[in-house]
Amino acid sequence: MARSSTAKDAQALLHSLRSAYAATPTNLKIIDLYIIFAVSTALIQVVYMALVGSFPFNSFLSGVLSCVGTAVLAVCLRIQVNKENKEFKDLPPERAFADFVLSNLVLHLVIMNFLG
Amino acid sequence: MARNFEFLVALLLAASIFCDAAIFNPISNSHRSAALELFTPADGSLKSLEETFEALRTFEVLGIDKKSGIKSYTCSAVVDTLWSPSSALKDLFQALRVNGILNCELNDEAFSGIASRLKDSVNNANTLLDFYYSIGSLKLIKDQTAYVDVHLEDADGVFRAIKALSQSDGRWRFSSNNPESSTYAAGIALETLAGVVSLASHEIDQSLIDTLKKDILKLFDGVERYDDGSCYFDEKLVDAQGNQGPVSASSSIIRGLTTFATSTSESLDLPGDRVLCLAKFFLGIGIPGNFRDLYHQIDALASLENNRVSVPLILSLPSSVLSVTRKDQLKVRVNTVLGSAGPPLSVKLMQIFTSGSKDASIIDQELKFDPETKLHILDALPENVDIGKYTFTFEILLHDSEHKKIYATGGRTKVSIYVTGVVNIDQAEIVILDSDLGSVETKKRLDLTGEETIALSANHLQKLRLTLELTTPFGHAFKPHQAFLRLRHESGVEHVFLVGNSGKKFETILDFLGLVEKFFYLSGRYDIQLTVGDSVMENSFLQPLGHLELDLPDAPEKAARPPPQPIDAYSKYGPKAEITHIFRSPEKRPPTELSFAFLGLVLLPLVGFLIGLLLLRVNLRNFPSATLPALFAISFHIGIGAILSLYMIFWLKLDLFMTLKALGVLGIFLMFTGHRTLSHLASTSAKLKAA
DSSP: OHHHHHHHHHHHHHHHHHHHHHTSOHHHHHHHHHHHHHHHHHHHHHHHHHHHOOSSHHHHHHHHHHHHHHHHHHHHHHHHHOTTOGGGTTSOHHHHHHHHHHHHHHHHHHHHHHHO | OHHHHHHHHHHHHHHHTTOOOOOOOOOOHHHHHHHHHHHSOTTSSOSOHHHHHHHHHHHHHHTOOOHHHHHHHHHHHHHHHHHOTTOOHHHHHHHHHHHHHHOOOOOHHHHHHHHHHHHHHHHHOOSHHHHHHHHHHHHHHHHHOSSSOOOBTTHHHHHHHHHTTBOTTSOEESSSSOOOEEHHHHHHHHHHHHHHHHHBSSOOOHHHHHHHHHHHHHHHHTOEEOTTSOEEOOOOSOOTTSOOSHHHHHHHHHHHHHHHHHHHOOOOOOOHHHHHHHHHHHHHTOSOSSHHHHHHHHHHHHHHHTOSSOEEOEEEOSOSEEETTTTOOEEEEEEOTTSOBOOSEEEEEEEEEETTSSOEEEEEEEOEEETTTTEEEESSOOTTOOSEEEEEEEEEEESSTTHHHHEEOOSEEEEEEEEEBOOEEEEEEEEEEETTTOOEEEEEEOOTTSSOOEEEEEETTEEEEEEEEEEOTTSOBOOOSEEEEEEEETTSOEEEEEOEEETTEEEEEEEHHHHTTTTTTOOEEEEEEEEEEOTTBTTOEEEEEEEEEEEOOOOOTTSOOOOOOOOOGGGGGSOOOOOOOOOOOOOOOOOHHHHHHHHHHHHHHHHHHHHHHHHTTOOOTTSOOSHHHHHHHHHHHHHHHHHHHHHHHHHHTOOHHHHHHHHHHHHHHHHHHHHHHHHHHHHHHHHHHHO
16 A cells, blocks of 8 residues: 555656656756766766776776766756846856856866876 | 135125126117107207207217208208307307218308307306307317317416306306306316317416316215216206206216316326216116207217226126026126227126125136127136026226226126026925824825826815925025915915925925814815916926815804905906896776777767757757858857867877967957857847847
8 A cells, every 4th residue: 555655656756847847948958958968978987987997097087077077067057047046147148158168168178188 | 714715705795785786788779779769850850950969969979870861951050050140159059069060061251250259259258158159169160170260369367267157066157146056067167168278379377277177076076876886966956948957967077077188188086986987877877768868878978988087898798697507608798888899808707696695705717708799708607606696796807007097997896697597396295194193194296297186185184285395406405485385265265375495395284173264164175276486496387286175164153254256357347137127017908899889888878968959849049140140159169169179189189288379269269259149149138038
């Protein structure tokens, strides 16, 4: 009985999450997708390193860090662009996007240098 | 008889204290070759007339003919100097000297012109060198031509003027201003005074000449002596002209003395041995290394060769080592200093001293003269002359008693002689003894020719005894300078033992019990080597005899270690051991298929992202349609793409600095276009909001 209720509750939870998520604006969904892409890339790299050993450790770090870094920057962008966020009401989204691009470029310069 | 012998020995012992036995050889071909070497100028012409004269004089005395080579340009220099009215006195003097040897073509007119100038300078001279050059030049003119009048009117006055520069110790000053006296100056002064005497138109006052003779004797009181019978005059004055040192000073004195004796035809009461000891000095300096000293040496000896004071006779030996085996005879030669034959004389061997002992035997035997080789030969050495080092005393006896006034023989001459011979070695054997009982365990005869080697073995309780007998060819006991027995361990450690003697028997005993510590407790194989040698032993030897297996007890802990043997010096520079490099093992790399699989896997999320974008139905509606903003938008995207491809190139090829430079350029571009694009977008959405 409890089991089926929990399963039903979980289903109901997921359903409500999905419908709530559908309401988000498209640009935020794009950003979310980008984040998922970056994190999954990082995960695949970690699995690879677990398999073959960390010999060029700097390369591994650089790869993982680029993914994680860009995910973090995307999260920052999402926060700033989100209209429901009252803190960043006065910040134009183009400005946030420009910051995002610039920081990504700097991050990738450092990553490329560290890649070796 | 014995008592007389002892008395004479004592007397002779007293006489032997004074002279060392040294051999002086007269001038030989080595002087000639040295002269040729030293006087050959490097650039083909000698520097000055003075040097030319020195070279020519040396060649003349030694009998070398080199005149033709240098005659032409030297003569032109001579003629120029003599004709030039502004030549200095010194140059005239040197030119006339050179002319005396070369006989350049000069007529009497040249000489007479110079002669009057020289006579004036004699009257005006006040330094010794002025007198020397002018009087010397006048004398040379007198020798070279008979038609010019060079006589001095006031010879007494000139004599006194020169004499005024002399000092009480027999030396002379160069000028009255300079208080320092010089021996070289004394020689020059004597030569000048001799010139004055020969140029005087009337007789010089005899008292002046007598005072001068006394001065010469005083000068000879200051002569310095060496132990080997030679003497010289030392020069205390440091002279800028280079006339310093005993060679030039002694040479100048001899020149002055002999010219003075010739010109005055007076007899100087000089003891004959003074001249002889000066001659020995010049012969004893060997061959000087520079041409000035060589010139002085040769000139002095030439002056001594036939002079009116006394002609020294030199006793020399062609060989001072006589071999008993070859039956060498003692040969003696008596010559003048330049090597020419002496007057008829005979040489007597008076005594023989054995070096190292006080004995002397009186011989008093005359040597036979061989007229062909001009040598005095002793037929056979006296019977008691065994091998060893001796000092022979010779005496020269002139046949004509008149010659005693002319020649100086020097009394007794001592010469060191080595008599060598083959030493007989007998009864050589090595014996191993048991220490306490003294019984013989092993006895081996030694073969010193090296054909057989012996092999012995001993332990620390035994002794080794080496015996041999050494006798001279005449059967007497002989003690060599070196008699060693050397034991050398295979590791290189060596021990040397002296072989002592009593009379003819030589013996050494090695007691291993006492030598165990000295041998550093090293057991094993020792090579045995015997050395017997002496300078008069013709068959000295250093012979490996064989080896000895020595068994010593083990070293206790506190025993001394054997000294480290020197490393062979050359092995330090030889090739070293080959180095094998140990490389770090390379990291394990994954197999390439796995890497490519994961490459594909990593690209999957990108694909997923693109698919997701499609599913979200993204569009480019906000892309500006008007040309200028569109251009900026496109440039913005191109700029980003360019930077990303710059990063790609950076990873592949570039370094950070070049990247940063390019990045700077691209970044500015990107900033500009991005700003324009985004501001346009912002204004568009603001308009939309407002509307």
